[in-house]
Amino acid sequence: VRCVSSGSVDVKVPLNFWAGKRQTSPETCNKEHVYEPATGRVLCHLEPCGAVEVDQAVKAAESAFGHWSKLSGMERAKIMIEAARIIERRREEIAEMEVVNNGKSITEARLDVDSARLCIEYYAALASTLAGQHVQLAGGSFAYTRREPLGVCVGIGAWNYPFQIASWKSAPALACGNSMVFKPSPVTPVTAVMLAEIYAAAGAPEGLLNVVQGGQETGSLLCHHPDVAKVSFTGSVATGKKIMEMASKGVKPVTLELGGKSPLLIFQDSDLENAVRGALMANFLSQGQVCSNGTRVFVQKDILPEFVEEVVKRTRAIQIGDPLLESTRMGALVNRPHLEKVLSFVDQAKKEGATVLCGGEAFVPSDPKLRGGYYMTPCVLGDCTDEMSCVKEEIFGPVMSVLSFETEEEVLLRANDTTMGLAAGVFTRDVRRAHRVVEHLKAGSCFINNYNITPVEVPFGGFKMSGIGRENGQVTVEYYSQLKTVFVEMGDVDSLF
Numbered sequence: 235v236r237c238v239s240s241g242s243v244d245v246k247v248p249l250n251f252w253a254g255k256r257q258t259s260p261e262t263c264n265k266e267h268v269y270e271p272a273t274g275r276v277l278c279h280l281e282p283c284g285a286v287e288v289d290q291a292v293k294a295a296e297s298a299f300g301h302w303s304k305l306s307g308m309e310r311a312k313i314m315i316e317a318a319r320i321i322e323r324r325r326e327e328i329a330e331m332e333v334v335n336n337g338k339s340i341t342e343a344r345l346d347v348d349s350a351r352l353c354i355e356y357y358a359a360l361a362s363t364l365a366g367q368h369v370q371l372a373g374g375s376f377a378y379t380r381r382e383p384l385g386v387c388v389g390i391g392a393w394n395y396p397f398q399i400a401s402w403k404s405a406p407a408l409a410c411g412n413s414m415v416f417k418p419s420p421v422t423p424v425t426a427v428m429l430a431e432i433y434a435a436a437g438a439p440e441g442l443l444n445v446v447q448g449g450q451e452t453g454s455l456l457c458h459h460p461d462v463a464k465v466s467f468t469g470s471v472a473t474g475k476k477i478m479e480m481a482s483k484g485v486k487p488v489t490l491e492l493g494g495k496s497p498l499l500i501f502q503d504s505d506l507e508n509a510v511r512g513a514l515m516a517n518f519l520s521q522g523q524v525c526s527n528g529t530r531v532f533v534q535k536d537i538l539p540e541f542v543e544e545v546v547k548r549t550r551a552i553q554i555g556d557p558l559l560e561s562t563r564m565g566a567l568v569n570r571p572h573l574e575k576v577l578s579f580v581d582q583a584k585k586e587g588a589t590v591l592c593g594g595e596a597f598v599p600s601d602p603k604l605r606g607g608y609y610m611t612p613c614v615l616g617d618c619t620d621e622m623s624c625v626k627e628e629i630f631g632p633v634m635s636v637l638s639f640e641t642e643e644e645v646l647l648r649a650n651d652t653t654m655g656l657a658a659g660v661f662t663r664d665v666r667r668a669h670r671v672v673e674h675l676k677a678g679s680c681f682i683n684n685y686n687i688t689p690v691e692v693p694f695g696g697f698k699m700s701g702i703g704r705e706n707g708q709v710t711v712e713y714y715s716q717l718k719t720v721f722v723e724m725g726d727v728d729s730l731f
């Protein structure tokens with residue numbers, strides 16, 4: 235039974251959280267509106283945190299670190315598993331709030347909550363496996379390494395996967411013994427604080443996961459804070475560069491999960507049905523607002539007409555509307571300025587000679603309560619060329635650019651001709667071609683005969699300007715811990731003096 239409906243929710247509770255409880259910021263004069271994308275109503279007000287609140291949150295995290303970092307992996311895992319159980323029980327409620335704040339369909343929001351839970355379960359399982367090495371040295375002496383946490387880590391998130399991003403960052407951080415202060419995007423402040431509350435309810439020490447709200451000023455205070463040991467950021471390339479610069483002042487390590495303009499290569503020997511499904515998954519999840527989207531769809535010339543016909547037919551059939559309805563497959567874009575930006579990309583594409591094969595227009599649902607929402611019809615652009623802005627720039631909306639190619643060599647050159655390298659995909663039945671192509675693609679996540687799947691057991695992250703470091707998978711432990719080497723002398727000191 236649905237607890238909420240679009241247009242019916244007002245979030246009145248404070249959205250900041252530190253030292254184990256929700257906190258109000260005294261900065262009432264700086265309150266900002268937060269909108270419900272499905273209706274355009276004001277959903278709540280954001281109370282941005284200033285230097286005092288950021289400091290309180292970091293202090294709370296420091297205090298929790300003192301206790302948490304001394305627990306065994308098994309003890310940490312117990313609390314994380316309890317948090318995962320609470321998420322499982324509250325799945326529908328969290329997914330509904332994600333929909334209300336972000337605009338994506340409830341079907342997708344549920345999968346995002348599942349991914350968040352699985353990530354916590356995965357790192358809980360890894361927590362007790364963290365260990366160092368024993369190295370035998372001459373004369374019976376030896377050295378060993380201890381894998382130690384970093385301290386207070388900062389997470390800064392984008393608005394497209396608010397709960398999932400908060401979980402993907404906090405789960406490995408906490409499993410390694412760190413504490414965290416997380417700042418969600420000011421556009422989607424509602425669900426990260428639910429995660430902080432869930433950890434507290436699961437028995438985490440006060441201050442283990444804290445949430446401070448705000449935009450770039452708050453983010454910048456966090457990056458510059460002297461007691462912060464690491465910054466993990468998800469967002470645009472432009473902001474990522476600033477984060478790296480700020481972190482460099484304190485020589486703090488960064489994880490950067492940035493933007494993309496990923497290619498999807500469809501060869502003529504593909505299973506066409508799967509290739510079409512893959513192209514839709516590569517472009518229209520979360521209203522196209524996905525970093526890893528394969529928005530440059532290169533199709534081998536001989537199958538182009540067939541492919542385009544099928545993709546356009548299925549794109550036209552995508553059910554747009556109230557994101558809380560089970561039948562909806564595409565909800566609203568995140569806000570009005572972003573919708574306008576995406577629509578202007580479509581206009582620009584037309585001016586540059588692309589053909590709109592379907593969609594690309596603002597959409598007004600028939601339900602009166604949704605009329606102020608930020609909807610558009612998903613768009614397929616044909617006759618695209620490599621120089622067009624729709625092919626060069628990250629649009630971050632439901633706009634697929636279709637390009638034609640003839641040879642493998644040619645398409646690889648064109649696919650790699652970008653400053654970004656988050657993801658890439660190839661559809662072919664030729665197993666040798668598939669691996670050969672993937673070897674040459676300059677991207678952090680490559681998909682063969684699928685697209686946009688992100689199981690939490692495997693690393694995710696970008697090459698080139700799409701980022702530094704990885705999230706998920708075992709390797710992420712490396713990004714949230716450091717090695718201490720201990721030399722143990724069993725004989726006498728062999729002094730040169």
Ligand SMILES: NC(=O)c1ccc[n+]([C@@H]2O[C@H](COP(=O)([O-])OP(=O)(O)OC[C@H]3O[C@@H](n4cnc5c(N)ncnc54)[C@H](O)[C@@H]3O)[C@@H](O)[C@H]2O)c1
Nearest residue numbers: 391392393418419449450453454469470473491492493525
């Ligand atoms: N690679 C990934 O995993 C991934 C995932 C999701 C989104 N993204 C990327 O995120 C972008 C869209 O998200 P967005 O519009 O929220 O990005 P954004 O860069 O505008 O903002 C991201 C976050 O950074 C904060 N911020 C902005 N300026 C800051 C500053 N000077 N100092 C500190 N913090 C600052 C924002 O408040 C927000 O919380 C796209 O480019 C998308 O590709 C990447």
Ligand SMILES: C[N+](C)(C)CCCC=O
Nearest residue numbers: 519524525526686687688
């Ligand atoms: C759509 N996925 C597969 C969940 C990826 C989300 C990560 C980036 O936006």
